[in-house]
Amino acid sequence: MAIFLTKESRVLVQGMTGGEGMKHTRRMLAAGTNVVGGVNPRKAGQAVDFDDRVVPVFGSVADGMRATGADVTVVFVPPAFTRAAVVEAADAGIGLAVVITEGVPVHDSVAFTSYAKKKGTRIIGPNCPGLITPGQSNAGIIPADITRSGRVGLVSKSGTLTYQLMYELRDIGFSTCVGIGGDPVVGTSHIDCLAAFQDDPDTELVVLIGEIGGDAEERAAAYIRDHVTKPVVGYIAGFTAPEGRTMGHAGAIVSGSAGTARAKKEALEAVGVRVGDTPTETARLVLSLLDTVHEASEA
Amino acid sequence: MDLYEHEARALFEEHGIPVPRAEVTDSPQEARAIARRLGGSAVVKAQAKTGGRGKAGGVRLAADPAEAERTTRRILGMDIKGHRVGRVMLAQPVDIEAEFYVAYVLDRAAGRFLAIASAVGGMDIEEVAATRPEAVVRVPVDPAEGVTSATAGAIAQAAGLPPQTVDVLVRLWEVLVREDALLVEVNPLVRTRQGQILALDGKVTLDDNARFRQARWGADSISYDDPLEAAAAAKGLTYVKLDGEVGIIGNGAGLVMSTLDVVAGCGARPANFLDIGGGASAQVMADGLSVILSDPAVKSVLVNVFGGITACDAVADGIVRALDEVRPTKPLVVRLDGNNAACGRTVLDEHAHPLVEQATTMDGAARRAAALVNTG
Numbered sequence: 001m002a003i004f005l006t007k008e009s010r011v012l013v014q015g016m017t018g019g020e021g022m023k024h025t026r027r028m029l030a031a032g033t034n035v036v037g038g039v040n041p042r043k044a045g046q047a048v049d050f051d052d053r054v055v056p057v058f059g060s061v062a063d064g065m066r067a068t069g070a071d072v073t074v075v076f077v078p079p080a081f082t083r084a085a086v087v088e089a090a091d092a093g094i095g096l097a098v099v100i101t102e103g104v105p106v107h108d109s110v111a112f113t114s115y116a117k118k119k120g121t122r123i124i125g126p127n128c129p130g131l132i133t134p135g136q137s138n139a140g141i142i143p144a145d146i147t148r149s150g151r152v153g154l155v156s157k158s159g160t161l162t163y164q165l166m167y168e169l170r171d172i173g174f175s176t177c178v179g180i181g182g183d184p185v186v187g188t189s190h191i192d193c194l195a196a197f198q199d200d201p202d203t204e205l206v207v208l209i210g211e212i213g214g215d216a217e218e219r220a221a222a223y224i225r226d227h228v229t230k231p232v233v234g235y236i237a238g239f240t241a242p243e244g245r246t247m248g249h250a251g252a253i254v255s256g257s258a259g260t261a262r263a264k265k266e267a268l269e270a271v272g273v274r275v276g277d278t279p280t281e282t283a284r285l286v287l288s289l290l291d292t293v294h295e296a297s298e299a
Numbered sequence: 300m301d302l303y304e305h306e307a308r309a310l311f312e313e314h315g316i317p318v319p320r321a322e323v324t325d326s327p328q329e330a331r332a333i334a335r336r337l338g339g340s341a342v343v344k345a346q347a348k349t350g351g352r353g354k355a356g357g358v359r360l361a362a363d364p365a366e367a368e369r370t371t372r373r374i375l376g377m378d379i380k381g382h383r384v385g386r387v388m389l390a391q392p393v394d395i396e397a398e399f400y401v402a403y404v405l406d407r408a409a410g411r412f413l414a415i416a417s418a419v420g421g422m423d424i425e426e427v428a429a430t431r432p433e434a435v436v437r438v439p440v441d442p443a444e445g446v447t448s449a450t451a452g453a454i455a456q457a458a459g460l461p462p463q464t465v466d467v468l469v470r471l472w473e474v475l476v477r478e479d480a481l482l483v484e485v486n487p488l489v490r491t492r493q494g495q496i497l498a499l500d501g502k503v504t505l506d507d508n509a510r511f512r513q514a515r516w517g518a519d520s521i522s523y524d525d526p527l528e529a530a531a532a533a534k535g536l537t538y539v540k541l542d543g544e545v546g547i548i549g550n551g552a553g554l555v556m557s558t559l560d561v562v563a564g565c566g567a568r569p570a571n572f573l574d575i576g577g578g579a580s581a582q583v584m585a586d587g588l589s590v591i592l593s594d595p596a597v598k599s600v601l602v603n604v605f606g607g608i609t610a611c612d613a614v615a616d617g618i619v620r621a622l623d624e625v626r627p628t629k630p631l632v633v634r635l636d637g638n639n640a641a642c643g644r645t646v647l648d649e650h651a652h653p654l655v656e657q658a659t660t661m662d663g664a665a666r667r668a669a670a671l672v673n674t675g
Contacts, residue, residue, distance in 0.1 A: 080511060102577075105479055105509035106405065113410050114442045129607070141577075143607045143638060158553020159577065163607045163637060164661070182552065184481070185410045211553055214407040237556040240541075240563040241572065261560075278561045280662050 002176040003153065003196035003203070004096060004122070005072065007032070007136035012064045012094075014039045014085050015076035017048065017057060024076065024100075024141050026050050031144030033137045036068035062092040074130065074139050075099045082126060083108040090119040098139045099125030099187070109185040116187060123187025129159035129179035140179070142166075148173040151202065152286060155193035156209035157182040157216075161237060161279065165207060168283035172290065175203040182211065190220040198228050205231045205290055207282065208273070210264055212238030217264035225271040231289045234268045234275040235282040236261045300505045301348045305388045307501035311485075314474045316467055318498050321390035327372040333389045334367035341389040343370045347382040350423075355379045360392060393497060398487035399460050400424050401468060403446075403475045405482065406439065412475065414438040414446065414468070416458035420487035446472035463496045464488060479509030527571075527594055534586040536573060543568025544672045546591035546600040546629075548584075550575050550609050558603045561662060567669035570597045578608040584617025585624065592627045599671035602633040603661055611635040611643030619650050630671045631655045634664035 011028070015021040016038025029035050029050050037056050038048060044059030058064035061073060073094050077085045082101045089097045090112070097116065104126040116123045124131060130140010135149035142159075147166040150173020156162040162179050178193050180186050190208055197203045206228070210217035217236065224232055238261040265275045274289065276282025302310070305323040312318050322333045323346065334341040345357030352358050357379050361367035367389060377384045398421035406413040417435045419427050428435045436458040440446055446454075451468035455461070467488060475483045482504040489499050505513070531538030537552070541559075545567045549555040552574050559569040571594065575587045591600055604614050614635060621627075631654055635643040647657055658664035 079508065103508045103511075105512070106481055106506045107476060107479055107509070110405075110411055110442045141608055146607075146637065156553070158551060158556075160549075160551025160554035160605050160607060161557055162553075163605050164554060164557070167605065167636060184405055184407045187410075189408075209553070211556055216408065219408060235557075237553050237560060240559045240569055241556045277564055278662055279557060280660065 001200055001202045002133040002136060003193065003200050004124070004178065005131050005133045005137050005139055005176060007034070007133075009072045009137050009139070010034050010036045010068055010070040011137070011139055012037050012039055012058075012061060012068070012070040012073040013076065014061065014073055014089065016040065016055070017043055018076060020100075021076040022048070025055065027141070027144065028074070028138050029053050031132070031138040032135070033139065036070050037064040039064055039073070060092070061089045061094060065092050065094060070094065072096045072098065072139055075101060075125075077101060079103040079105065083112050086112040086123065087115055090116040090121040093119065094121055096122045096124065097187075098128070098130045099123060099181075100128060100130055100140055101125070102127045104183070106184055109183060113185060113187045124178065125181040125183075125186060127183045128181030128186070129162060131176060131178040132174075133176045134174055142177060142179065146170060150174050151204040151290070152207060153193070153197035153200065153203035153205070154178065154207045154209070155180060155190050155197070157211050158209060158237065161209050161235070164279045165209065165235070165283060168279060169207075169286055172286070175200060184214065190216050191223045194220060194223055194228055194232070198230055203230065205233065205286060207286060208232055208234045208268070210234065210236045212236075212241055212261050212264075213259050215259060218267040221267040221271045221273065224268075224273060232273045233282055233285045233289060234265070234273045235279060236264045236268075236275060300507055302503040302505065303346045303348060303386075304344065304500060304502070305346055305386070307503040308388070308498070310474055310478060310503060311498050311501055314470050314477070316470045316474070316498050317496055319390045319393055321388050323386055323388045324371070325375065325386045327368045327375070330371035330387065330389055331364040331368035334361060334364040337389060337391045339363050340392055341367050342392050343367060343374060344388045344390060345374045345377060345379060345384040346386045346388055347379045347384050349380045349382050352379055357384060393489065393499070394492040395487075395489045396492045397490045399458075399464065399489070400427075400486045401460070401464065401471060401488050402482065402484035402486070403440070403472060404484070409439060411442050412440045414440055414454045416454050416460060416468075418459040420489070424486060440472070445476065461490060461496075463490070467496060467498065474503070478503070479506045479513055480504060481506050527590055530593075531573065531587075531590045534590070536575065536583070536587050536590065538590060539572040540594075541569050541571050542596070543570045544596060544598040545668050546570045546594060546597035547603070548573045548575060548587050548591055548600070549603040550577065550579060550605065551607075554603065554605060558601065558661070558665065561665040562601060562669055565666050565669035567672050570594060575609075579614065579617075581613045581617035581620060584614045585620040588618060588621035589625050592621065592625045592629065597629060599629055599668045600631045601664055601668035602631060603664060604634070605636050606638030606640060606643075608638070610638050611640040612646055615643035615646035618655070619646065622650070622652050622655070627654060629654065630674075632658055632664050632668040632671065634658045634661055
């Protein structure tokens with residue numbers, strides 16, 4: 001079943017005809033994603049030939065949805081146009097918009113995430129690698145050949161750390177891996193993914209990857225304590241990172257947390273989450289916990 | 300990007316927020332002239348992007364122009380929490396009757412901005428929030444509506460601020476939105492004995508992502524404390540100098556941070572953070588490695604790349620290019636995995652540089668790089 005994305009998902013690509021859009025649409029198709037169209041108002045009516053698959057270009061997200069029944073859009077448009085692209089997708093009533101674009105101004109992210117929420121569109125990103133349900137569909141830029149389908153769910157702020165963990169656990173495989181993005185404001189949080197993984201019968205265990213800054217991991221810990229019965233394994237990056245950009249005195253007032261890696265690790269451990277010291281050790285914890293789960297279910 | 304106080308003051312003034320008369324300088328002689336222009340006495344304030352300037356002795360009242368010159372001479376060059384003071388701002392002293400705190404700050408979890416206001420200003424607001432939480436008012440701002448006079452009125456009333464601050468709250472929101480700021484803070488906002496409202500000190504953090512539509516920021520507005528950081532920035536690399544011995548280069552902020560942690564876990568200290576980003580070319584890798592190899596503090600180098608979009612053979616080509624250009628004397632440990640990793644490893648094997656060795660795991664690579672610090 002997986003979360004947010006399955007083989008049934010019909011995927012549009014906003015910015016498909018640009019350089020990045022072309023490259024990654026080709027990869028998504030190769031990974032089995034059902035890419036049903038691209039969106040570019042200046043190239044409406046044209047089609048792009050990706051080797052053995054011809055993908056039509058629509059003038060708007062609404063046109064693409066009408067013609068194809070698309071329910072997911074992947075956004076590759078440049079930062080200056082991202083806000084308009086996401087608002088357009090939300091207005092068209094699409095269920096999921098995966099915003100890959102890096103460098104989106106925070107005021108724009110604030111505006112379009114709040115707008116999409118009102119319209120009932122889930123946003124993943126911005127500045128994210130997207131999500132993959134291995135063997136079924138890949139919406140974004142996560143390499144599809146690192147891992148295979150399996151029973152671990154993964155949620156992470158960081159792209160390359162996601163890849164590293166996918167690789168470490170390639171023999172176990174994943175239900176869905178979600179890269180939620182590392183920007184200060186993102187549409188889908190760790191908590192949203194934990195809730196979905198908790199309800200997903202294909203997911204037995206969740207890996208949660210966090211990093212310094214903000215208090216998303218502390219909030220996730222509180223959520224795990226109250227709502228998650230599946231085992232969760234954590235990893236936090238940034239113990240030795242220099243202090244990040246200051247958010248002034250007001251930053252800590254908002255979150256009540258220092259945002260340090262240590263504070264996050266402690267918050268997770270306090271609710272029973274095992275936290276690895278390195279990605280490799282995190283993978284080992286996953287393996288040992290999965291064994292335990294299986295022994296318990298067999299007993 | 301954080302602004303200096305005088306830059307924040309200028310933005311406030313431009314948006315119609317009342318501020319005291321002030322001028323900035325890096326010269327004690329000029330400070331004397333400024334004090335004269337301000338009417339004789341002046342508050343001399345160190346310009347440094349950090350808090351606690353007052354406690355460090357970086358803010359002093361000078362009674363006359365001669366004292367302003369002496370005080371400026373004392374403050375210039377001062378080190379405040381690692382920030383060297385290069386300039387001072389001289390401001391006209393004001394008679395303070397009451398001090399307040401107002402700010403707009405990003406609430407990451409809620410995905411919106413939050414107004415924070417308090418009638419207890421001038422102090423460390425974190426301390427006020429901790430000891431007297433009821434004295435600090437937090438009001439979420441609806442992104443679609445922004446801060447209107449009505450919203451500002453409600454914020455001021457809830458915090459117990461005088462009605463004259465409503466206009467400041469509206470204009471401060473304009474600063475936040477029009478300048479693409481992530482934080483605007485006025486502390487203290489004061490009422491003078493003459494009944495005037497003035498933003499006495501301010502902090503503004505601008506959103507680097509909005510640079511493309513904020514033309515006047517200009518590249519020269521960013522100053523780097525470290526020459527290596529400046530060199531890396533000129534090549535478009537994300538580099539932060541640290542005080543250890545293991546030079547670190549990788550792809551993706553999360554993986555690089557993780558690499559720093561793993562190296563520290565092996566008992567060595569990272570010399571830097573360097574992220575070559577996604578889909579890096581051979582040239583980007585070569586540039587990054589050149590920056591690290593030119594750091595005299597580096598005793599060994601760890602290259603940790605997991606190729607997602609990045610092709611490991613391009614990374615290997617970049618390493619070879621840097622080795623040919625820089626002719627290093629320090630050992631390198633390289634771990635390549637993911638996209639085209641086998642090709643990348645072959646490139647390095649064939650180049651067979653005596654100072655380069657490959658590792659198959661991230662932990663193994665970190666252990667080796669840490670061990671090489673002592674033999675290099």
